[in-house]
Amino acid sequence: MAKTSALIEPRLPRGFVDSEPADIAAIEQMVAKIRHVYERYGFDPIQTPFFEYTETLGKFLPDTDRPNAGVFSVQDDDEQWMSLRYDLTAPLARYFAQNYQDLPKPFRSYRQGWVFRNEKPGPGRFRQFMQFDADTVGAAGPESDAEICMMMADTMDALGLAGKYVVRVNNRKVLDGVMQAIGVTDEAQKLTVLRAIDKLDKFGPGGVKLLLGEGRKDESGDYTEGAKLDADQSDAIIEMMSAARLDDLVDLEDDAGPDGFLDAEFKTAALSKFRITQSFVEGFVELQAMASLFAAANYGPDRIKIDPSVVRGLEYYTGPVFEIELTFTVQNEKGQDVVFGSVGGGGRYDGLVSRFRNEHTPATGFSIGVSRLASALKLTGNLDAAPVTGPVVVTVMEKDRIADYQKMVADLRAAGIRAELFLGSSKNMGKQMKYADKRNAPAVIIQGSDEREQGVVQIKDLAEGAEAAASITDNAAWKTERPGQYSVPLEEMVEFVKQIPAVAAWMKANPK
């Protein structure tokens, strides 16, 4: 026996997972449904490579001390750093800028594929995961943002999740405007305030208030430094983010001009101590425009909801931001309730393309976290991960007649039936049956010397046999009755197999 210490332990780096046939089939179904919705909305596919130059992906170059902080990076032959992509948006910006001359504007595209992040994995968070994005580049109006939100909702519906999600929509200008109003101008402090607002659904208003003030200690003992706002400031923020409707905060007449907006006042107690700002008004108007588009298209607040606590990424969103939240709780394999986070998000990023081109290029888009969504659905039993139907297995009874058996397999395949010859070394019949069972084979074909002399084959419908077997407890009876087994003339074999329900179902789902 080999020494165990000499063997390599088969294992994966953390945050990476293998996929089995049922998982793969489920993901493929999800992807097909998403693609169908995106194409219906008029988006076309593009593909970009896994690797990009690091400078393409983000504003930072990896310093030689920590080249792999957050991303996976390697140095090319010419010593230029390249990285595995960590999302599908930066590569799109590069693609758009690189092919600017030839692309239709606005440019509407979707992309699906693996992305990589070198960070600590969590529930539903992996170091390699799949995203499915759609973006409109070169359109500035709120109708392109609203369209994206409606497509997010339609996509979730198409995935069979109607009623189990909500698309939450906000506008960064509203947040910026309120911060400006209450006198938060320091960039670092602004980021801290935004992060605090983002935690509303996690910690509630009380927790956010701590984060806006001195700081907060969580149950595990970790302390988070707060934004150091005074009471009036943090009350104003909490009032803003807790508003059920924007109209609760301020009244703006639709036909009033910009000057009229500036004369308006906040209606709520804490906010009314501060003056309203231009940025708030701009964001407010954009959100109102989107809201009326949602209403006109019959997307109610049960599907798309204006929610002033949505923040999203801190770096590049410039206007509307949106995310998909699941409205059910998720438990892991151990039965623990788990913090899952959003399964998709996006927004307007008018600055991203300008890293590559001088002119201003508005863009909006979003991304569905396919892997994270699939993992949530798997944990809650909502993932359609039925076992894959296996092949019809032709057993080997007489070793010198392999050619005859292979001919049967070829005939079945030619008719569009998934079929294979038993290739294992053991010609023991029980082994071959067990193999077929484990493969979830719909049927096996048996021809020994008796059948050969009569010109017939035994066809065993394994599903029917299993069903019949449920009432048989005696092994001898089980063997002699041979439930679900039929003797059929060889020339009728293909037609007979086609009639087996599991085979027919597979053929319908996989036309030749």
Next chain:
RNA sequence: GCCGUCGUAGCUCAGUUGGUUAGAGCGCUAGAUUGUGGAUCUAGAGGUCCCCCGUUCAAUUCGGGGCGACGGUACCA
């Protein structure tokens, strides 16, 4: 990064108040059944009790330090 819980068979877990042969269920392999998947019964394989150092006559068990898993939190383009 920080905090918490946990590491014993492929999986889920018992157990050893520090003592010589470490167990169960499931799974796996074989047989009962030389041509029939389930069920049943029988037998078998499978373990550096996560690693290293220390305490001890003796450590899987106690102490220290690592590593890993899970969860929370921070960060998240």
